[in-house]
Amino acid sequence: MLASLHALPVPVAARRRPTDEAATVERWAALLTTIRPDLSARVEPLRDWIMSELEARTAVAGPIHADFHHTNVLVDGETITFIDLDELAAGDPLVDVGRFLASLRIPALRAHGRLDGLAAAGDAFLEAYLRATNDDVARARLFEAAALFIAGASAFRIQRPNWVQETDLLLTEAERVATLARTRTSRPAASAPIDRVTWMLDDTYMRAVLDPHLRAAYGDVDVTGCRARLRAETSREYRLEYTLSGWKGNDRWKVRLEGLAPVEANRGGRSAARRLNELREAFHGCAEALVLPRPIAYISPLTLLVLEVPEGVPFSALASTTDGTEAAAVVARALAALHRAPVVPSVHQSTDAERLALERDVRALRDARPDLHPQADRLAATLSHRLRRLPAREAPTLRPAHPRRLLCADGRVGLAGPAGLAAAHPLADVASLLARIRLIGVQTDRTADAERTGARLRQAALDLERVESDELDSLEACALIRLARTEASVTPDGRAADELLRGAEVSLGR
Numbered sequence: 071m072l073a074s075l076h077a078l079p080v081p082v083a084a085r086r087r088p089t090d091e092a093a094t095v096e097r098w099a100a101l102l103t104t105i106r107p108d109l110s111a112r113v114e115p116l117r118d119w120i121m122s123e124l125e126a127r128t129a130v131a132g133p134i135h136a137d138f139h140h141t142n143v144l145v146d147g148e149t150i151t152f153i154d155l156d157e158l159a160a161g162d163p164l165v166d167v168g169r170f171l172a173s174l175r176i177p178a179l180r181a182h183g184r185l186d187g188l189a190a191a192g193d194a195f196l197e198a199y200l201r202a203t204n205d206d207v208a209r210a211r212l213f214e215a216a217a218l219f220i221a222g223a224s225a226f227r228i229q230r231p232n233w234v235q236e237t238d239l240l241l242t243e244a245e246r247v248a249t250l251a252r253t254r255t256s257r258p259a260a261s262a263p264i265d266r267v268t269w270m271l272d273d274t275y276m277r278a279v280l281d282p283h284l285r286a287a288y289g290d291v292d293v294t295g296c297r298a299r300l301r302a303e304t305s306r307e308y309r310l311e312y313t314l315s316g317w318k319g320n321d322r323w324k325v326r327l328e329g330l331a332p333v334e335a336n337r338g339g340r341s342a343a344r345r346l347n348e349l350r351e352a353f354h355g356c357a358e359a360l361v362l363p364r365p366i367a368y369i370s371p372l373t374l375l376v377l378e379v380p381e382g383v384p385f386s387a388l389a390s391t392t393d394g395t396e397a398a399a400v401v402a403r404a405l406a407a408l409h410r411a412p413v414v415p416s417v418h419q420s421t422d423a424e425r426l427a428l429e430r431d432v433r434a435l436r437d438a439r440p441d442l443h444p445q446a447d448r449l450a451a452t453l454s455h456r457l458r459r460l461p462a463r464e465a466p467t468l469r470p471a472h473p474r475r476l477l478c479a480d481g482r483v484g485l486a487g488p489a490g491l492a493a494a495h496p497l498a499d500v501a502s503l504l505a506r507i508r509l510i511g512v513q514t515d516r517t518a519d520a521e522r523t524g525a526r527l528r529q530a531a532l533d534l535e536r537v538e539s540d541e542l543d544s545l546e547a548c549a550l551i552r553l554a555r556t557e558a559s560v561t562p563d564g565r566a567a568d569e570l571l572r573g574a575e576v577s578l579g580r
Contacts, residue, residue, distance in 0.1 A: 086161030111426030139173030168213025380484025382477025394523030402530035471499035501545035
């Protein structure tokens with residue numbers, strides 16, 4: 071029945087866009103962290119992941135109920151009736167699927183004493199729906215995880231007597247289902263991604279579709295050539311390069327642009343362009359600010375965002391060379407300008423969350439490298455105490471901060487790709503860069519050059535931010551432990567984790 075509703079050719083005025091789905095999760099997360107601040111360390115990373123995935127994987131495909139839970143389905147023998155259709159909208163059909171699956175948890179808890187008491191019914195529903203639609207089970211689990219996440223806060227909103235316990239149970243269930251959503255399955259061979267890539271790589275088509283956008287961005291240009299190539303493909307997105315050439319007046323003209331498109335067709339790229347433009351406006355007139363990518367076009371049928379990316383050498387390539395110290399000073403100035411920018415990120419990373427993340431990192435590090443157990447515990451104990459005393463400061467910071475994403479050229483620093491921001495301690499991104507620079511030194515066997523680059527970045531940041539050095543040292547030690555955990559998991563026999571922990575000890579000993 072639900073699959074039939076989703077296939078109806080009904081004109082619907084209201085729309086539930088990818089950004090709308092993400093914004094709903096963000097609103098309920100704010101309530102969750104307010105009523106249960108003790109859960110912030112779990113709520114915030116899950117919120118960020120769900121929001122990001124919803125923006126990347128939501129596809130507005132047809133009419134949806136938009137509030138499809140078990141109490142809105144009436145059964146009379148063989149007759150099934152859907153009620154409460156006042157929120158009918160054009161949206162992703164799996165919004166309804168995820169909502170219905172999540173709605174089975176509380177009645178299961180009441181009837182059977184556990185959340186999975188109706189799991190067999192839920193599985194039968196999902197199997198029948200996917201058989202009728204050929205949709206993706208992993209996407210269904212993503213929307214189910216989002217609905218469970220929201221339900222955790224809804225228990226408080228409707229004041230169920232056991233809302234505190236239900237919130238814990240539903241959050242745990244959302245975390246479990248989210249792991250199922252992380253394993254993607256392929257759609258049928260005729261699905262959109264294959265066709266989209268074909269069109270995105272068609273030189274003639276892309277020249278024609280970009281032509282009006284290029285004229286708007288660069289003036290009266292006559293585009294005569296386009297060369298498209300696929301630079302990289304990950305589980306989440308395609309990265310493309312477009313080299314366009316022609317004439318501008320009597321002069322030859324050429325530009326190289328970058329294309330970003332999610333693997334699964336959706337409309338999430340438009341919000342990335344909007345955020346970039348907002349940040350570009352905030353940086354207007356600041357000579358030391360980050361040079362941001364310039365959105366040139368959003369090609370809706372392909373869900374393709376086309377950007378003009380700043381030129382420059384990645385900071386990661388300079389960090390372990392003699393040019394690293396000069397680049398470090400420029401990077402510090404650019405980050406300081408970001409920290410003063412009049413923007414308000416939607417994501418917040420508190421020092422309490424940093425402390426709880428540290429505990430998880432240390433546990434994971436001990437599991438991957440038991441021999442580092444005493445050293446990791448000693449560092450964690452010292453850091454936990456220092457983080458509790460860290461002054462409450464907040465500013466827009468890069469998320470994530472990686473030297474590979476910072477492009478250095480002509481005394482400026484550009485950003486490679488759309489910007490993710492978090493409201494956090496103003497030196498959190500500097501600390502992440504310092505940890506990465508130390509790792510680069512280990513990997514390139516040029517630790518002395520990397521240490522000089524790190525020292526210059528550290529001192530320049532402290533001079534510009536007017537922050538006590540022990541605050542940066544604590545954040546840097548956290549970043550080094552986090553990176554050590556990753557390296558120990560990936561290459562448990564390597565020496566990187568040992569060197570990173572040694573760096574954390576140096577930071578705390580300053």
